[in-house]
Amino acid sequence: MKAMNQGADKVHLRIAVLGMVFLSLVVALVLRLWFLQVLSVDSFRKLADQNYVRVVPKLAARGRILDRNGQVLVDNRQSLVVTVDRGAVSTTDAKKKLHLTPKGTVTLNNLSQLLGVPVATLLDKLQTTQVGPLTPAPVATDVTKDQVVYLEEHQDLFPGVSYVQEPLRDYPNGSLAAHALGTVGIYPVATTSGASDANRYKAYSPGTVIGRGGIEYAYEKYLHGTDGFTKYQVDASGNVRGILGTQEPTPGDDVVTTIDKNIQTLAEASLADGLAKARTIYDKVSNKDYVAPAGGVVVMDPNNGQVIAMASSPTYDPTQFAVGITSAQYAAEFQNNPAQPLIDRVTQAQYPPGSTFKVVTAAAAMTEGFANPNGGFACPSQVRLYDQTFNNWQTFDSGTISLQQALIQSCDTVFYNFGQTFWQRFRAGQGEQLQAFARDFGLGSTTGLEIPGEQSGRVPDDAWLQSQHKANPKAFPYNIWLPGYTIQMAIGQGDLLVTPLQLAAAYGAIANNGTLYQPQLGMKVLDVSQTVTSVTPKVTRQVPVNPQAMSVIQEGLRSVAVQQPLGTAVGAFIGFPFDKVSVAAKTGTADINGKQPYAWFASYAPADHPQYVVVVMLEQAGHGGETAAPIARRILEGLFNLPATKIAPAARTD
Amino acid sequence: MAKQDVYLGRIETIGGHQLLSGWLSAKHPLRHMDLPLFTAALATAALGCIAIYSATRPSLLALGRDPNFYLKRQLAFLALAMVVFVISLLFDYRQLRGLAPLIYLAGIGLLVLVLSPIGHTTLGAQRWITVGILQIQPSEIMKLVLIVALSALWADKGANTGLGRVVLAVALAAVPAALIYLQPDLGTVLVLVFLAFSIVVVAGARLRWIGLLVALSAGVFVLVLHLGLLHDYQIKRLTAFLDQSSKSTAAYNLQQSRTAVASGGLTGKGLFRGTQTNLDYVPENHTDFIFTVVGEETGFAGSLLLIGLFSFLIWRALRIAMMSKDQFGARLAAGVGAMLAFQLFINVGMTIGIVPVVGIPLPFVSYGGSSLLTSFCAVGILMNIHMRRFI
Known part of the structure; x- marks a missing residue:
């Protein structure tokens, strides 16, 4: 009887030891969870928010530039722009480099024929970093109505291809007052000429049109307007699952110049x-x-x-x-031109x-x-x-x-x-x-x-x-x-x-x-x-x-x-x-x-x-x-x- | 007799009325059910159903499918699990001792079937066999089978401490471990190794043999690493675990699951409101990564509740091991406790980056019939031991 009790005690002891081991495992889990969920929650919540919120800017129409009598010097015109949804024609590798899918290659070939633009050029434009990865990449501006109609009628040939009307800077008087008016470019690739201000473009989204010289640069803060945005909820594959909020853009102000x-x-x-x-x-x-x-x-x-x-x-x-x-x-035309027309x-x-x-x-x-x-x-x-x-x-x-x-x-x-x-x-x-x-x-x-x-x-x-x-x-x-x-x-x-x-x-x-x-x-x-x-x-x-x-x-x-x-x-x-x-x-x-x-x-x-x-x-x-x-x-x-x-x-x- | 009944802690009458249970003898198994154990198991499974629903609903909706698809299936599995649970109470667990060789061979047979052309491959691993409309995952069942087989290996009395038994135990564990390793399913292999250890410890093996086993296991592990027996994906996961901030896909998955859990905070983002969960940032979040749903949506509080339920189940298992009338029951119960403890640790640990990612389900909680049935069968066996501790 005594021997048996001793045996049972020994088993109990061993079970208790096992219990201590299990307890230590549980304690390890709880401590780690405490560290993550209670002590580090702020930084991880930020990470989680960055994951699923994508802000796609809605660009404000740029203000016009008028002469002293109200005659238009710089205007906006609507241009038909063909865009390609990059997710539909390509995959991205870990280094964010695009690779055309077989289907995407066919699509781009079709598009190249329609627009008369080499595939290499289209591919080059697809790599743009001027718009976010979710935004379709613009590949051709000023396409004709006929080309757009063809796109519409043959959508099966062009999966992922779409078109938008975009305001482009228009110069009704051609080169008139070009040096005073200045040019526009796309932020951030085209950086400013002249004085640079670190805070100048702080709130700008990539793809925004900015003034690069002249009045376009000097009166940027009026001409630019306020961009709006759409906040999308996206899943892990980048698909949009819902809209979290939108803000309509406010168009830029018109600037009246002293020029006659x-x-x-x-x-x-x-x-x-x-x-x-x-x-x-x-x-x-x-x-x-x-x-x-x-x-x-x-x-x-x-x-x-x-x-x-x-x-x-x-x-x-x-x-x-x-x-x-x-x-x-x-x-x-400009950099290597001895006449230096930009000066x-x-x-x-x-x-x-x-x-x-x-x-x-x-x-x-x-x-x-x-x-x-x-x-x-x-x-x-x-x-x-x-x-x-x-x-x-x-x-x-x-x-x-x-x-x-x-x-x-x-x-x-x-x-x-x-x-x-x-x-x-x-x-x-x-x-x-x-x-x-x-x-x-x-x-x-x-x-x-x-x-x-x-x-x-x-x-x-x-x-x-x-x-x-x-x-x-x-x-x-x-x-x-x-x-x-x-x-x-x-x-x-x-x-x-x-x-x-x-x-x-x-x-x-x-x-x-x-x-x-x-x-x-x-x-x-x-x-x-x-x-x-x-x-x-x-x-x-x-x-x-x-x-x-x-x-x-x-x-x-x-x-x-x-x-x-x-x-x-x-x-x-x-x-x-x-x-x-x-x-x-x-x-x-x-x-x-x-x-x-x-x-x-x-x-x-x-x-x-x-x-x-x-x-x-x-x-x-x-x-x-x-x-x-x-x-x-x-x-x-x-x-x-x-x-x-x-x-x-x-x-x-x- | 009546005095003895009082001693056993049973109430025969309330206000002079004899209770129905009074018709039964004081030691009758039906009078010694461990209801808290069953309740905790059922509550854990219910929590799992909610988590599964939350994890699968948005992606099902996005695909235009029935958002309740996985929930319904899990509830059906749960119903089946209840049947299995009841069946596992009906016989005296001691009969398992005699049947152990047969059960063991059947389990091994199933594992062989998995690797045969009948086996079914998903996500690059051959883990399933199809029986009618059901897919079974024999490696899940094998955990329980091994517990029974190893527990049966030692006699209750006499020379119990010899090296021979230990060697036999290693052999018994090694065969299914090798077969499961071939699937490949490293996680289950680890669980088998741990629970085999636990049973050997409870069986009373001498410390020197246990020490030898630990050294041997470490040796095998090093050998596996050096011979390149690990699959590429396993190496990637191991590398991701060692360098958790790297840019690899494996590390990305780990970062996302850790972010999901940690962003839950103290009380969570609210049921069905987890962004990591709802927007598919954590892969496999209804099966192996189900804990991320609990962590994100119910926070530290919910995680603590879940771990609390598991701790209760494990404590209950060890308590039954101590209360068991015979040492076979003690080993069985301790084995089940070890199974639950290690699965909990590995499964939760891998989602929060303290264990490398190995794919194993969280018992009761993860979606999947084999896991749920095995878990409730295990609870049934615990209950069986508890019920029959006086006879």
């Missing part, structure tokens, strides 16, 4: 015409016709800085960016201003007090300063002339002497007064026009030279600011660089007696309910020119196109009805080593109560009075509804 479509058209036509004419003129110095590859025109309101037209040649059609440009096309010659290119800068030198010399507004100034054919000879563009001696007259006939020698004085003052520790005035007129820094990519130009000074010398001693062998630098700068040469827009703003300040406005392209924003948000004019600064000096300059400029025979723009303005509209103007001809001369013409009108500033710049196209002035004349005729004359080269005046 008619003036813009005229400016572009005149620029193109003027450049073409310049290419027929023979240049004795270079022994060939002017190349005249490019040019820019700005028309601005001097009373508020509104840009009424800005033309840049050569130009391009933004449509190709809206329908999607391939990288090969882009490389051929805006008005804001993104900088040139020596030549004699158009003399207004700044004159204003500085008079305001600083060493040039008497009523005094006489010698205008010989050359001056000798610091053992160097500086030539006037005219080869005869004009004797002693007034400051007005020095501007009218653009006498270089008068201004060389001013330059010498500025240099002496700099050496005497009185500062770089000419540079200071140039900066006061807005040169050397961007004007603040809304659109991206604007160049700041350059006002060279001692500090600049030092840094250049330090960085590149071969190209800049001297580290002292020599007198010749200031003397050249006084006539707008040397290392001084400006953009046509900067010059327009500076001449605007002369026209309006000293207020430098920030040029603007935006006038107002119209939201869906037609509520208007206006862009207010912005004053950059009052230019510190003394009033007497200002009126001397204005008096001089209004004779440039009038005074026979010395006025440098007289030739281009023969027969112009000055009795109806008086024109204040200044010609300029900039020399760049190894290049044909750059022609400038800066003007405003009417001279006594100015409404428009017109600045023309032509690359390697001759002298200001010769080729730039006739273009400005044609534009002024249009601005004031005067009888139109033909653009013809005038006398070769600087």
